[in-house]
Amino acid sequence: MRFDTIIIGGGLSGLMAGINLMQRGQRCLIISSGQSALHFFSGSMELYGVEGCPMEAIARLPESHPYSKIGVDNIQAIIDTVKPFFQEIGFIFNGDSNVNHYRITPMGTLKPVWLTMEEYAHVTDRNNFPWHQAALINIEGFLDFHASFLAAGLGKLGVESRIANVTLPQLEHIRKNPTEMRSTNIAKVLTGDVIQRLAAEVNLATNDAEVVIMPAVVGLYGKEEVNSLKDKVYKPLRFIPTMPPSVPGIRMQIALRHFFQKIGGVYLLGDSVESGIIRKNSLLGISTTNHGEMRFEADNYIMATGSFFSHGLRASADAIYEPVLDLDTVFGGARSKWYNEKLFAEQPYMKFGIATDNEFHALKEGTALQNVYVVGAGLSGFDAIKEGCGAGVSITTAIHVANTIINKSSNGTEQK
Ligand SMILES: Cc1cc2nc3c(=O)[nH]c(=O)nc-3n(C[C@H](O)[C@H](O)[C@H](O)COP(=O)(O)OP(=O)(O)OC[C@H]3O[C@@H](n4cnc5c(N)ncnc54)[C@H](O)[C@@H]3O)c2cc1C
CATH class of the missing domain: 3.40.50 (Rossmann fold)
Structure with a gap:
């Protein structure tokens, strides 16, 4: 079966990318193994968890951070669309990107966040x-x-x-x-x-x-x-918010999926992409667990498989690897350096992830795959917990990559 874009992973980033591409005339398939981080959603989305203005903090991030690859102006343009979009699918959020507000955690503490569901x-x-x-x-x-x-x-x-x-x-x-x-x-x-x-x-x-x-x-x-x-x-x-599962998170996951399907997207739930065929720096097709010999093909592919939590990344004794296409990953040194024994300290492994170029093309053996992009929690270079930027990175990278795919297609430069 052939599509314009195939998205591997149907959490927040995969769905946002798929919806965006479908709304601009593409034919998309999302294949998703199962539960996503939305099943643990707190009711708030984080852009950058500082006191005051998150965009000011984002402007100071190092080049390797996903936000820096998108650029502040592009991020602002993308995040301005987020509240209206969620309102369209039935979720009213309070907050804006000029100044963080505080969500109240289940421990009765305050956490600076970008958007919070109005009833929270x-x-x-x-x-x-x-x-x-x-x-x-x-x-x-x-x-x-x-x-x-x-x-x-x-x-x-x-x-x-x-x-x-x-x-x-x-x-x-x-x-x-x-x-x-x-x-x-x-x-x-x-x-x-x-x-x-x-x-x-x-x-x-x-x-x-x-x-x-x-x-x-x-x-x-x-x-x-x-x-x-x-x-x-x-x-x-x-x-x-309660301990998982998160009732509003599941509602959001279902609403996003239904919206994607309503506008014509094809969503395969409970199937896993196992492998792909790569030739001359392009992915030709992928195979899934449930569809055996059948190959799914597309002009572009988006890896939205999440981090360790969703098995988008895995660890062996001495390496962090990406299990579907064996893409290059960024991780640091010996295993003993991957973590900090102080549980609540910054954990180096949180910044490990799939390596990309500045356009979010996945790297394999040091070379960019021209039709494979990476979005969301599986990216390297950021720590969603310490920085407080999980949903922000997922949404902005997803829409930014969708923009890139659309621009390239309309310029006729996309590889076929
Ligand atoms: C427990 C937890 C709670 C969080 N809570 C919040 C929060 O409240 N607010 C916030 O701003 N951020 C939160 N985050 C940060 C979170 O990472 C992002 O907000 C965002 O939801 C991540 O979305 P994603 O689509 O990139 O990845 P994920 O949500 O991890 O989705 C990846 C999807 O890919 C699928 N998948 C993986 N491999 C395959 C394969 N081979 N084939 C097919 N499908 C595959 C998985 O089943 C999964 O559905 C949380 C993160 C975690 C881990």
């Missing part, structure tokens, strides 16, 4: 909270949300919290087995008329609180439940 707890001024009395609601038996940690953290920020457990008869059957009390299973129950019951329980527990804060266990398949609960709870309602 976040503040613009760390010294001036809009509320000082909070009701922290947990669902009885739900172990993936630690209200006491949150209360302690909020206390240090000057917000007094009262914890209340609520329960509903509809949750009884999953509560019998504690391993079933996961965010997504709870969210499957908290729909329709059950929202009314939940709101009644929440309202009973709020007393004189100025805000109600609860774990993000509502709205797995759409935002209707979130809106319905917000309408029925008397006080302002804010969500806090």
